[in-house]
Amino acid sequence: MIDVPTLVEQARAGRPRAVARLISLVENAAPQLREAMAALAPYTGQAYTVGLTGSPGVGKSTSTSALVSAYRRLGKRVGVLAVDPSSPFSGGALLGDRVRMQDHATDPEVFIRSMATRGHLGGLSWTAPQALRVLDAAGCEVILVETVGVGQSEVEVAAQADTTVVLLAPGMGDGIQAAKAGILEIGDVFVVNKADRDGADATARELGHMLGLGEARGPGDWRPPIVKTVAARGEGVDEVVEALEKHRAWLEEHGELAARRRRRAAQEIEVIALAQLRSRIGDLRGDRQLDALAEQVADGRLDPYGAADRLVAGVTDR
Amino acid sequence: MIDVPTLVEQARAGRPRAVARLISLVENAAPQLREAMAALAPYTGQAYTVGLTGSPGVGKSTSTSALVSAYRRLGKRVGVLAVDPSSPFSGGALLGDRVRMQDHATDPEVFIRSMATRGHLGGLSWTAPQALRVLDAAGCEVILVETVGVGQSEVEVAAQADTTVVLLAPGMGDGIQAAKAGILEIGDVFVVNKADRDGADATARELGHMLGLGEARGPGDWRPPIVKTVAARGEGVDEVVEALEKHRAWLEEHGELAARRRRRAAQEIEVIALAQLRSRIGDLRGDRQLDALAEQVADGRLDPYGAADRLVAGVTDR
Numbered sequence: 001m002i003d004v005p006t007l008v009e010q011a012r013a014g015r016p017r018a019v020a021r022l023i024s025l026v027e028n029a030a031p032q033l034r035e036a037m038a039a040l041a042p043y044t045g046q047a048y049t050v051g052l053t054g055s056p057g058v059g060k061s062t063s064t065s066a067l068v069s070a071y072r073r074l075g076k077r078v079g080v081l082a083v084d085p086s087s088p089f090s091g092g093a094l095l096g097d098r099v100r101m102q103d104h105a106t107d108p109e110v111f112i113r114s115m116a117t118r119g120h121l122g123g124l125s126w127t128a129p130q131a132l133r134v135l136d137a138a139g140c141e142v143i144l145v146e147t148v149g150v151g152q153s154e155v156e157v158a159a160q161a162d163t164t165v166v167l168l169a170p171g172m173g174d175g176i177q178a179a180k181a182g183i184l185e186i187g188d189v190f191v192v193n194k195a196d197r198d199g200a201d202a203t204a205r206e207l208g209h210m211l212g213l214g215e216a217r218g219p220g221d222w223r224p225p226i227v228k229t230v231a232a233r234g235e236g237v238d239e240v241v242e243a244l245e246k247h248r249a250w251l252e253e254h255g256e257l258a259a260r261r262r263r264r265a266a267q268e269i270e271v272i273a274l275a276q277l278r279s280r281i282g283d284l285r286g287d288r289q290l291d292a293l294a295e296q297v298a299d300g301r302l303d304p305y306g307a308a309d310r311l312v313a314g315v316t317d318r
Numbered sequence: 319m320i321d322v323p324t325l326v327e328q329a330r331a332g333r334p335r336a337v338a339r340l341i342s343l344v345e346n347a348a349p350q351l352r353e354a355m356a357a358l359a360p361y362t363g364q365a366y367t368v369g370l371t372g373s374p375g376v377g378k379s380t381s382t383s384a385l386v387s388a389y390r391r392l393g394k395r396v397g398v399l400a401v402d403p404s405s406p407f408s409g410g411a412l413l414g415d416r417v418r419m420q421d422h423a424t425d426p427e428v429f430i431r432s433m434a435t436r437g438h439l440g441g442l443s444w445t446a447p448q449a450l451r452v453l454d455a456a457g458c459e460v461i462l463v464e465t466v467g468v469g470q471s472e473v474e475v476a477a478q479a480d481t482t483v484v485l486l487a488p489g490m491g492d493g494i495q496a497a498k499a500g501i502l503e504i505g506d507v508f509v510v511n512k513a514d515r516d517g518a519d520a521t522a523r524e525l526g527h528m529l530g531l532g533e534a535r536g537p538g539d540w541r542p543p544i545v546k547t548v549a550a551r552g553e554g555v556d557e558v559v560e561a562l563e564k565h566r567a568w569l570e571e572h573g574e575l576a577a578r579r580r581r582r583a584a585q586e587i588e589v590i591a592l593a594q595l596r597s598r599i600g601d602l603r604g605d606r607q608l609d610a611l612a613e614q615v616a617d618g619r620l621d622p623y624g625a626a627d628r629l630v631a632g633v634t635d636r
Binding site: 294 | 351356611627
């Protein structure tokens, strides 16, 4: 028996176990999820979300951990959602190179959650926003969404944050890779990590050049800054936080924060609505209707579009 | 202006250009597609479809080409649908190692089509069955569906054929790979290609052992045969055709051919129906309804499930 009101109350009080159980409801698409989301809704909309993305090896995990430290120094409650579709582990498990996160494992004001989404119905676009709602309602003032993979859906999740950080490192031909993957477009703040290595200045220059090649910006437009860091030693991390705060202020000033959040909510609603419609179609599998239509299509008496029309009518007329 | 009735008539007469243009309608999700599918429907349901899948390097392309030759010797009109999601090329392009296919390029009784599906809305599950309908209506008695990639959706496409051939080659640790990828379950006929290489017997033995480990089969059940080939020299290919014909006879005898085709048609209908529902939701983006819902969710006044309910009601009540 899951007592949702109690769980929500405990999560709001910052109890890690309650937060973890609510996120598990999301991952498992549990029947109580709807009730939980309704109960959490009034407490959401406060957290500032930061997406972090970049190729493997740029130091995303280390940078995330360093950012957690920086925000903790500012006294903020911090949530971390690490999304790794390639890992079979989720829940409390700290993934592979996430050892640095253990620095924060005993801090009651830091909530860290890894999500494995491989094979999940609806995928990341379904689970990530709802997990964010849980962390948001749990009073996290800042939520860092680190996408470990570099697939399209991971990049999309990172891009749906209030502010998106794209990480690069020197000597990885990263600039060109980033341009190819289309992640230059989504970056609000760029970080060249491992800046103590050879080629850091060249990478930053190349990046600046590529960003300058984009469409002309107006006087009020946001110009993505490029910050150099050595996250493993904490160098430059305060400057990243500063850049994030500047971007946040810019978003608020230009009405963009509310607009981004509306767009994000619209996507979230769409994904759930589609899942609902899909499950209605799924219900029809047991029915004779789909069988009968399939037989007619297999026999060439009906074309698949005509059959789909009738199926849609069957779904929408109930 | 695309004149669908004329295109369909020409395709039925075996005119390659008309066949190619109809498949392009499928790939491009052209507005005329619905009309084309309706016009083709009465002429479908005749082709015997064979899916071929296996890891890169097992010789899928060579085997497909050798099978085309074998079926041509039997006087049959043959269609080939090569699905390569990793390639940006489609249409008439003969992909990379598909050079052998050029043996058949000038044969008017062979229709070869490569499909690139990366980024296609609805993906392979949408395009492949409809491309098969075109080849079917064009009078192809046998259609070989070769999936070049080894992703989940490619394997699914291969598995949706009347008969699915799983190819292996010696010395690739292929047996274990195949078991992992779950392709042992989908094979109706197994081919160990490159059987002139060391380890072919061991691969066949290992495979036979793994197949034997599956659930117990009843007396009337199909026992997937294992055929050894050297496709590049045409060796063993007639035996593969023989195995395919046996499987086809078994399917017919047990009512399984009709059942498989009904299942395939049901999936095809579902995919189109979902796309239709998705596009109805897309239409709402322009509406004020989704905007208003998104704003309420962003503000925490409504939870995303409640919003999705209203969106679904909006879609289904029109």
